[in-house]
Amino acid sequence: MFEKLFAGGDTNSLTMDAPHPASLLDSGVQGVISRPIDRVEGPLKVSGTATYAAEYRLDDMVHGVLVGAKIGHGTVESIDCDAVKLMPGVIDVVIDFDTFIRNSQQGGETNAPTQGVKEVDYFGQIVAIVLADSFENARAAAQALPIHYTKKDGHYAFEEHRDEAEPCQDSQVQGYYKQGDVDKALAEAPVTLDVTYVTPSQNSAAMEPHASIAVWNDDALTLYGSYQMPTSDAEQLAKSLGVPKDKVRIISRYIGGGFGSKLGIAPESVAAAIASRRLGRPVKAVMARQQVFDATVRRSNTEQRVRFAAGTDGRLTAVAHNSLTSNLPEETYFEPVGICTHFLYSGENRSITHDQVTLNILLSGSMRAPGEAVGMVGLECAMDELAETLGMDPIELRKVNDPDRDPEQDVPFSSRQLSRSLEEGAKMFGWDQRNRTPGSRREGEWLIGIGVSSAARSNMLQQSSAKVEIHPDGSATVSSAMTDIGTGSYTIMAQIASEILGIPVERITMSLGDTNDPPAAGSGGSWGAASAGSAVYLACERLREKLAAAMDVDVDVLTLKDGMAIGDNRQKAISDLVGEGMQALGEIKPGKNEKLHRQASYGAHFAEVGVNAVTGEVRVRRMLGVFAAGRILNAKTARSQCLGGMTFGIGCALTEDLIHDQRTGKLVNRDLAEYHVPVNADVPQLDVHFLDERDIHANPIHAKGIGELGICGAAPAIVNAVYNACGVRVREMPITCDKLLAGLPPV
Amino acid sequence: MxxxxxxxxxxxxxxxxxxxxxxxxxxxxxxxxxxxxxxxxxxxxxxxxxxxxxxxxxxxxxxxxxxxxxxxxxxGQVGNLHPLQDAFVRHDGYQCGYCTPGQICSAVGMLDEVKKGWPSHVTGDLHDAELSDAEISERMSGNICRCAAYPNIVDAIREVAGMGDRDPVLKTAAEIGA
Structure with a gap:
C-alpha cells in the first residue's frame, strides 16, 4: 500500500528476511532508550487539552444520534421519518439501507465490512441516524423514531446451536491443525486429562465511546475518528462509501482506549460520512455507551475441550485443544483460542481445532490478545489440573514441557525465556508458601491460595513507515499514521529517534494518527511499537548517513549526542549540518524471518487470592507478572501496559460476562454498571518484572510486543489460585460467588 | 444563563x-x-x-x-500543573488519558473528603477516617480506568497526600540473586 507514496522518495526500507544483530539503539549514546521517562504527551492528557475524536469544533456542525434496531433478527419494513422531522431542532433523518455497514470491520482488512442494514442480523444493529441542531434534540428524536419490522426467528442461544458448528476457515489464522495420533496417545498414556472450560462473551469497554466527526470538502472526506489503525481504516471507509481511497483522510490524534474494539471502522463512521455528504455540513456522531456494547464488537464466547496425555514424569505425549466459538452469519473471523497452544508445550501428538457457531448476536472480533487471553484459561487451568493429577509442582510440569524447538514446525524459537520467567517469579513471589493441600490456609473468614500460569503471545511485525525531519534549529519531527491508544507510542517513538539522532526528547515533535502522514499498521496485535518503532529507526539510520556525509566522516565513527555530531576528532552542531533541513523515510516490512523462527514473547503470572469462606467472594490480594519481550523501550510505559493486561485478566477471571437474552438476542448488561470491569478497589498492588532480552530476529530495535502479554495467562493464574485457596475447581468463567458457594468447606 | x-x-x-x-x-x-x-x-x-x-x-x-x-x-494548565496532575504524569497514572481528567478531579475532591473526616465503606473508625491504600482505592472506585492504571493512580495520590512510597511486597531481583 506504500508504493505510490514512496515512489522516488528517500526511503530506507528493510524487509526482515534475515536476523539484524546490530542495533543503533545499543551503540547510541544519548542514553534515553529504555529509560522510564514520562509520556511526552502527558501534560496534555492531565490538563484535558489532548483532543479526542468528538472534541473538534467545526463551523456549522450537526449533531447526529444513531438509532439501533430493536429486534434480534428480521427486516426493517419502514421508518416513519415525517413526524420526527417536525420535532424541535431536527434537521434530517438519514437512512441508507444499502450503504450503512451492518457491523464493524475487523482490524487490518482493506475491504468494506458487511454492508446493508434493511435485514437485521442482531439486536441494536444501526439502521438510521437522526440529525439535529443540538445533541438533546437529536437524542429526543432518535428515541421517538418509529421503525416497523418483520421479525424472524433468530439463533440467539449458543447451547441450542452448538451442534451446528462449522469448521473455521479464515485466511489469516489456521483453524485446524492435527499432528500424529492424539486418540492413540490418550489411550496408551499412563496419565490423561479431559476437561472443558467455558468463557463468556466480553467487551473491550474502552473508556471513550466510538465517535466520528465527518466533513466533506468537495469529493474528499476528512473523518476525525477514534481508530487504532487509520491507514487501513481509511481504505475500509473509502470502499464502504464508494470513493477512491486517496479521498479519505482519518485523523486519530488521541484515542481513548481501543483494546481491539477500534481496529476496524464501526457503524458511526459510515453513518456520519453519509449524513455529512447529504447535508453538506460537518456531522458528529458519538455512540452512546449502550450502543458501544450493542453494535461494535465483542470477544466471542468460547467452549474449550482440553485433553492431555502424559507420562508419569509429566512429559506430554498429546495436546488437544478443541474449541467452539460464535459469530454473525457470513463472518469468517473466529476467536483463535488455540493460537499459543501450537507452540507453548511439547508433545508429539497434537490436535488444535476451532469450530464456529453462527448466532444472531453482535459481531465477534478482536479484543486484547485475541486467542491467548481466553485460550490460555483452558490451556493453563488444564495444566494446573494435570499437575495435581500427577502430584507434580505446576511450575515443574511446565518446565519439563518447555520445548527446545517449535513442536509443530521444525524451527527454533527466536528468543524464549519461559522457564526462567517461572523460576524467577517463583522466588520473587514466594511460591514456596503455596498450600500443598488446597483449602489449607485460612486467615479469619478468608481462604488463601496461590496460582501460576505461563504467559505467551505471538509476536508480529506489520509493514509500517515513518518520516523523520531534522529542522535547521536542530529540533526534529517524527510523523507517521501510527497511533497511540494509551500504549506509549508517542513516547517510545520519540525515544528511538532521540537515541539514534542524539537529539533530546524535548526537542522532538511527534505527529501521529493522521493518514496524511506516512502509512503505518497502527495499534493492534502488540505490533505497534516494533513496527512503527522500526520505521523510525530506519529513517534515523538514513539521517545518520546524511549527517555523516554532511560532516564528511565515515558513518561508523559518527557519534550523535545532545544535538552535537562528533567524529574524526571534530565536533559540529547538528543544526549546522542540516542546511535548510534534512529528512528521511523509514519503512519496515515483514519477511522470511517470521517463518524461519517462532517468534513470541513469554512470561509467567503469579496470583494470590482470598476466597471468603462464608460468601464465596474472591479478592485478588497480589499479582506478579514476569515478562521477557525483547528490548523494553520505556520501562515506565511498558510496565503500565502489563498492569493493564493483568487487570483485564482479573476481569476475565472474576467479573466480565456479556449476557444476551436467549429469547430475543438483546444484550442484557449493556452499560458499565451491569458489565463489570475491574475498578480501583478490585486491583491490589500489582508487580511487573522484566527479564533482559534482545530479539535480533524480530526487527532492528530488537523489541517484541508487550501490550497483550500482560493479559495472556493472567486469568488462569487467578483461577488456579482460587482452586488452591478453596479446593473448588470452576471451569466456567467468570468465577462468581454462586459457582463457589456449594463447594466451599463448612464454615 | x-x-x-x-x-x-x-x-x-x-x-x-x-x-x-x-x-x-x-x-x-x-x-x-x-x-x-x-x-x-x-x-x-x-x-x-x-x-x-x-x-x-x-x-x-x-x-x-x-x-x-x-x-x-x-x-492547572500545561506549564502550571496542579500537584496531582504533575504526580499523574510522573507515576504514569493514565494510559489513553480519557478517564484522567475525571480521576484527577475526583482525587482532589476525595482528599478533601478525607480531610473533613468523612468515612467510607472501608473506614474502620467512623469518627477517624485516615488515608490508606484501601481508602484511596475504595474512594476512587467511582472512576473507571479500563487501561487499568489503578496502582499508579494510587501511587500518585499517595505522593500528593504525603504518604510516601508503598512497602514493597516482593523480593527484588537482587535479593533472589537474579
Missing part, C-alpha cells in the same frame, strides 16, 4: 435538558471533562461543584447557575 466555571463567567443559552457535562463540552469549548457513559457509571466526567466532586453527566446545567464549578482546565 450565567455560569461560573474555573473562576470565569460564561453566558450560554442552553436547553433545560443539557447536562453540566454537555454544557462544558458542547457549548463552552471545555472538552477536558469526558463523556464515557452519560449515566454516572464511569466517572470520566467528574468535576468539582462548590468543592465537591460530582458526576457532571448526571446533573443538569440549569441547576448550577449559582455554583462555583471547577473542571480539569481550572485545576
Amino acid at each position: 450565567h455560569f461560573t466555571i474555573n473562576g470565569r463567567s460564561y453566558e450560554a443559552d442552553i436547553d433545560v435538558r443539557t447536562s453540566l457535562l454537555d454544557l462544558c463540552r458542547e457549548h463552552l469549548e471545555l472538552t477536558g471533562s469526558k463523556k464515557g457513559c452519560d449515566h454516572g457509571q464511569c466517572g470520566a466526567c467528574t468535576m468539582l461543584v462548590n468543592g465537591r466532586r460530582v458526576n457532571s453527566c448526571l446533573t443538569l446545567a440549569v441547576m448550577h447557575q449559582d455554583d462555583e464549578i471547577v473542571t480539569i482546565e481550572g485545576l
Whole structure:
C-alpha cells in the first residue's frame, strides 16, 4: 500500500528476511532508550487539552444520534421519518439501507465490512441516524423514531446451536491443525486429562465511546475518528462509501482506549460520512455507551475441550485443544483460542481445532490478545489440573514441557525465556508458601491460595513507515499514521529517534494518527511499537548517513549526542549540518524471518487470592507478572501496559460476562454498571518484572510486543489460585460467588 | 444563563435538558471533562461543584447557575500543573488519558473528603477516617480506568497526600540473586 507514496522518495526500507544483530539503539549514546521517562504527551492528557475524536469544533456542525434496531433478527419494513422531522431542532433523518455497514470491520482488512442494514442480523444493529441542531434534540428524536419490522426467528442461544458448528476457515489464522495420533496417545498414556472450560462473551469497554466527526470538502472526506489503525481504516471507509481511497483522510490524534474494539471502522463512521455528504455540513456522531456494547464488537464466547496425555514424569505425549466459538452469519473471523497452544508445550501428538457457531448476536472480533487471553484459561487451568493429577509442582510440569524447538514446525524459537520467567517469579513471589493441600490456609473468614500460569503471545511485525525531519534549529519531527491508544507510542517513538539522532526528547515533535502522514499498521496485535518503532529507526539510520556525509566522516565513527555530531576528532552542531533541513523515510516490512523462527514473547503470572469462606467472594490480594519481550523501550510505559493486561485478566477471571437474552438476542448488561470491569478497589498492588532480552530476529530495535502479554495467562493464574485457596475447581468463567458457594468447606 | 466555571463567567443559552457535562463540552469549548457513559457509571466526567466532586453527566446545567464549578482546565494548565496532575504524569497514572481528567478531579475532591473526616465503606473508625491504600482505592472506585492504571493512580495520590512510597511486597531481583 506504500508504493505510490514512496515512489522516488528517500526511503530506507528493510524487509526482515534475515536476523539484524546490530542495533543503533545499543551503540547510541544519548542514553534515553529504555529509560522510564514520562509520556511526552502527558501534560496534555492531565490538563484535558489532548483532543479526542468528538472534541473538534467545526463551523456549522450537526449533531447526529444513531438509532439501533430493536429486534434480534428480521427486516426493517419502514421508518416513519415525517413526524420526527417536525420535532424541535431536527434537521434530517438519514437512512441508507444499502450503504450503512451492518457491523464493524475487523482490524487490518482493506475491504468494506458487511454492508446493508434493511435485514437485521442482531439486536441494536444501526439502521438510521437522526440529525439535529443540538445533541438533546437529536437524542429526543432518535428515541421517538418509529421503525416497523418483520421479525424472524433468530439463533440467539449458543447451547441450542452448538451442534451446528462449522469448521473455521479464515485466511489469516489456521483453524485446524492435527499432528500424529492424539486418540492413540490418550489411550496408551499412563496419565490423561479431559476437561472443558467455558468463557463468556466480553467487551473491550474502552473508556471513550466510538465517535466520528465527518466533513466533506468537495469529493474528499476528512473523518476525525477514534481508530487504532487509520491507514487501513481509511481504505475500509473509502470502499464502504464508494470513493477512491486517496479521498479519505482519518485523523486519530488521541484515542481513548481501543483494546481491539477500534481496529476496524464501526457503524458511526459510515453513518456520519453519509449524513455529512447529504447535508453538506460537518456531522458528529458519538455512540452512546449502550450502543458501544450493542453494535461494535465483542470477544466471542468460547467452549474449550482440553485433553492431555502424559507420562508419569509429566512429559506430554498429546495436546488437544478443541474449541467452539460464535459469530454473525457470513463472518469468517473466529476467536483463535488455540493460537499459543501450537507452540507453548511439547508433545508429539497434537490436535488444535476451532469450530464456529453462527448466532444472531453482535459481531465477534478482536479484543486484547485475541486467542491467548481466553485460550490460555483452558490451556493453563488444564495444566494446573494435570499437575495435581500427577502430584507434580505446576511450575515443574511446565518446565519439563518447555520445548527446545517449535513442536509443530521444525524451527527454533527466536528468543524464549519461559522457564526462567517461572523460576524467577517463583522466588520473587514466594511460591514456596503455596498450600500443598488446597483449602489449607485460612486467615479469619478468608481462604488463601496461590496460582501460576505461563504467559505467551505471538509476536508480529506489520509493514509500517515513518518520516523523520531534522529542522535547521536542530529540533526534529517524527510523523507517521501510527497511533497511540494509551500504549506509549508517542513516547517510545520519540525515544528511538532521540537515541539514534542524539537529539533530546524535548526537542522532538511527534505527529501521529493522521493518514496524511506516512502509512503505518497502527495499534493492534502488540505490533505497534516494533513496527512503527522500526520505521523510525530506519529513517534515523538514513539521517545518520546524511549527517555523516554532511560532516564528511565515515558513518561508523559518527557519534550523535545532545544535538552535537562528533567524529574524526571534530565536533559540529547538528543544526549546522542540516542546511535548510534534512529528512528521511523509514519503512519496515515483514519477511522470511517470521517463518524461519517462532517468534513470541513469554512470561509467567503469579496470583494470590482470598476466597471468603462464608460468601464465596474472591479478592485478588497480589499479582506478579514476569515478562521477557525483547528490548523494553520505556520501562515506565511498558510496565503500565502489563498492569493493564493483568487487570483485564482479573476481569476475565472474576467479573466480565456479556449476557444476551436467549429469547430475543438483546444484550442484557449493556452499560458499565451491569458489565463489570475491574475498578480501583478490585486491583491490589500489582508487580511487573522484566527479564533482559534482545530479539535480533524480530526487527532492528530488537523489541517484541508487550501490550497483550500482560493479559495472556493472567486469568488462569487467578483461577488456579482460587482452586488452591478453596479446593473448588470452576471451569466456567467468570468465577462468581454462586459457582463457589456449594463447594466451599463448612464454615 | 450565567455560569461560573474555573473562576470565569460564561453566558450560554442552553436547553433545560443539557447536562453540566454537555454544557462544558458542547457549548463552552471545555472538552477536558469526558463523556464515557452519560449515566454516572464511569466517572470520566467528574468535576468539582462548590468543592465537591460530582458526576457532571448526571446533573443538569440549569441547576448550577449559582455554583462555583471547577473542571480539569481550572485545576492547572500545561506549564502550571496542579500537584496531582504533575504526580499523574510522573507515576504514569493514565494510559489513553480519557478517564484522567475525571480521576484527577475526583482525587482532589476525595482528599478533601478525607480531610473533613468523612468515612467510607472501608473506614474502620467512623469518627477517624485516615488515608490508606484501601481508602484511596475504595474512594476512587467511582472512576473507571479500563487501561487499568489503578496502582499508579494510587501511587500518585499517595505522593500528593504525603504518604510516601508503598512497602514493597516482593523480593527484588537482587535479593533472589537474579
